[in-house]
Amino acid sequence: MRKQLVLQPRIKETGLQLIKGYNFAYLDEGTKRMIRRAILKAVAVPGHQVPFGSREMPLPLGWGTGGIQITASLIGPDDILKVIDQGSDDTTNAVSIRRFFTQTTGVRSTEKTWMATLIQTRHRIPETPLRAGQIIIFQVPIPEPLRFLEPRETETRKMHGLSEYGVMYIKLYEDISIHGHIATAYMYPVMVHNRYVASPSPIPRFDNTKMNRMPALQLFGAGREKRIYAIPPYTTVKSLDFEDHPFEIEKWDHCCALCGSGESYLDEIVTDDQGGRLFVCSDTDYCQERRAVGHKGSLPDAVKMAITRVKRGD
Amino acid sequence: MYVAVKGGEKAILNAHELLAEKRRGDLSVPELTVEQIENQLPLAVNRVMTEGSLYDPELAALAIKQASGDLIEAIFLLRAFRTTLTRLGVSLPIDTSQMTLWRRISATFKDLPGGQILGPTYDYTHRLLDFSLISDSGDRENDRVREITSTPLKEAVPRVLDLLNREGLIxxxxxxxxxxxxxxxxxxxxxxxxxxxxxxxxxRGDEGFLLGLAYSTQRGFGYNHPFVGEIRFGEVAVEINPEELGFLIEIGEITVTECQMINQFKGSATQPPCFTRGYGLTFGHCERKAMAMALLDRSLRCHELGETVDSPAQDEEFVLMHNDNVQASGFVEHLKLPHYVDFQAELTLVRNLRSGVQQEKAEEEGK
Incomplete structure (x- = not known):
């Protein structure tokens, strides 16, 4: 109760109200403790999927409940939360999850990557490098990297136990023999700490390199599948590949039309039905920060304003 | 020129308002009360309680109202509420042989102690739309029926399978x-x-999913020779035994449906032939669900009974991991969320793959 009173001034700024009748961050303290125990185990065994007693949340399973439960078990009154989906703070599900935490905790939220203590994400890792002390929480639909090669949990558990990852390498090899290169675009499997093959969640393989020796703690929550796994700070994370076919990331022939960045992951925007295309940063915060310090893309300013307005939902 | 899912906060709020308006419908029609749903749509309430795993007819009715009659949405609402509840204790197993019966039938014996009691059932109704229910005049008819049978059978009736048990046949x-x-x-x-x-x-599993799988066993995908030993529906007492008191306290009654299937078992090296059981239990009156559950309980015992395992209904991982409609609808419907980052990755990949193929073709033609 005391916590809530202290926090009310912050929630006022957002125009939202604390939801009454529920504990801080919705989950009861016993459940939070259970989740934190699973997280500790996951951190101790990097890349290993730890089963946990996932609860039904007021948001649908498959819509980020694993990440939400991790965030709920970790968040404290002094945290600053950032929630993104597809790299953007303003996509509907990111808005919905942020509202949920604002209304159940009253904690501050931000769009700025550097300012956040907790970052819950779906499908992206921010372009701005994360620093020590931050925690990035991934929403994971299918935690098992071997699932589409072997649908049975009873089998995949054994395969992980024995480090039996031959099928995965065969799949990658078959890609190379058919296409000349590995044909996995997102959810590209990684080897964590030289022991467990893990799913990076459906991030584009562009983001895989950011996972290696990241100073921030990476936590992965799969609510529907009831699994948590983790990559502790500065852990070696290697995307699976072959010596003669090294791992490669996506490249574009374009730069961001808004900020001119040639190093960010780009969203493709269809501008008309005549094949018109535009490429802009998927990470909206990164793009804005760059423009704020004077970087410019190829688009005329008037068009830029219009796109920014639509992207921000004004 | 650019319409994206990036609609944000305002769009969500507007959607919620529109939803509330749609739910209420035409304002000239009186609003449906939770009490009406609880009393007049009891089978919907029962399904929501069963699959929502919470015995609370009022909250289940509220969930149905809030979900505009979408029962899977209502089940989800009830589940999400249920997880927040504190567990005060664990009850003793309910004793269905002491049930106050509304209905009790057996398909295996013509007559038996306690008799066959049809109770409130749609079984022998002719499925003809009763146009008199369109107007309120149906009420008078119902009053007459209510006088005929409005009390359940109070004395305990032995369960059919317990009778078979005495002979050691099951x-x-x-x-x-x-x-x-x-x-x-x-x-x-x-x-x-x-x-x-x-x-x-x-x-907790979805009635439709279980029904379809149970049906598949009857059509040869894991056939297990079922008979309805007994279906009973009525009220049972819920008792707790608080450690600090050391004696039983009855905390209330719940309505349940129980189905016991009797299935043939040909025997194995260690066991003589006998009948085996499949068991189904639901809150309220959910007979179809209880029967499907009993058939699947039996088919999933294939390993224990040393039977050949070759059908979906015998595959524990397949049945148990996919029957929860809150999980299933969540994941199927999450495809509505934006996926343009992964789609972009796929686009880039497919373009690469295609340009590779086209290049090869061009080179070949050039030769």
Missing amino acids: ETAASEDKRNVGDLTLHPLQIPTNRDLRLQNLA
Whole structure:
């Protein structure tokens, strides 16, 4: 109760109200403790999927409940939360999850990557490098990297136990023999700490390199599948590949039309039905920060304003 | 020029308002009360309580109202509320042989102690639309019916399978371990699992999914020779035994439907031929669900009974991992969320693959 009173001034700024009748961050303290125990185990065994007693949340399973439960078990009154989906703070599900935490905790939220203590994400890792002390929480639909090669949990558990990852390498090899290169675009499997093959969640393989020796703690929550796994700070994370076919990331022939960045992951925007295309940063915060310090893309300013307005939902 | 899912906060709020308006419908029609739903749509309420795993007819009715009659949405609402509840204690197993019966039928014996009681059932109704129900005049008719049978059978009626049991013709249902029953709602389901957790899982499972799988066993995909030993529906007492008191307290009554299937078992090297059981139990009156559950309980016991395993309904991982409609609808419907980052990755990949193929073709033609 005391916590809530202290926090009310912050929630006022957002125009939202604390939801009454529920504990801080919705989950009861016993459940939070259970989740934190699973997280500790996951951190101790990097890349290993730890089963946990996932609860039904007021948001649908498959819509980020694993990440939400991790965030709920970790968040404290002094945290600053950032929630993104597809790299953007303003996509509907990111808005919905942020509202949920604002209304159940009253904690501050931000769009700025550097300012956040907790970052819950779906499908992206921010372009701005994360620093020590931050925690990035991934929403994971299918935690098992071997699932589409072997649908049975009873089998995949054994395969992980024995480090039996031959099928995965065969799949990658078959890609190379058919296409000349590995044909996995997102959810590209990684080897964590030289022991467990893990799913990076459906991030584009562009983001895989950011996972290696990241100073921030990476936590992965799969609510529907009831699994948590983790990559502790500065852990070696290697995307699976072959010596003669090294791992490669996506490249574009374009730069961001808004900020001119040639190093960010780009969203493709269809501008008309005549094949018109535009490429802009998927990470909206990164793009804005760059423009704020004077970087410019190829688009005329008037068009830029219009796109920014639509992207921000004004 | 650019319409994206990036609509944000305002769009969500507007959607919620529009939803509330749609739910209420035409304002000239009186608003539906939760009490009306609880009383006049009891079978919907029962399904929501069963699959929502919470016995509370009023809240189930509220959920149905809030969900505009979408029962899976209502089940989700009830589940999300249920997880926030504190567990005050664990009741003793309910004793369905002491049930106050509304209905009790057996398909295996013509007559038996306690008799056959049809009770409130749609079984022998002719499915003709009753146009008199369009107007309110149906009420008078119902008053007359209510006078005929409005009291359940008070005295205890023995269960059919207990009668068979005396002859040793059917396996005993007693579990070796009555204290350490797992709890699916607190711990993740680990496959392979045991019958206690399997039954819990089936009890929460989607009626339609279980029905279809149960049907598949009847059509030869894991056939197990079923007979309805007994279906009973009525009220049972819920008792707790608080440690600090040391005696039983009845905390209330709940309505349940129980189905016991009798299935043939040809015997094995260690066991003589006998009948085996499949068990189904639901809150309220959910007979179809209880029967489907009993058929699947039996088909999933294939390993224990040394039967050949070759059908979906015998595959524990397949049945248990996919029957929960809250999980299934969540994941199927999450495809509505934006996926343009992964789609962009796929686009880039497919373009690369295609340009590779086109290049090869061009080179070949050039030769």
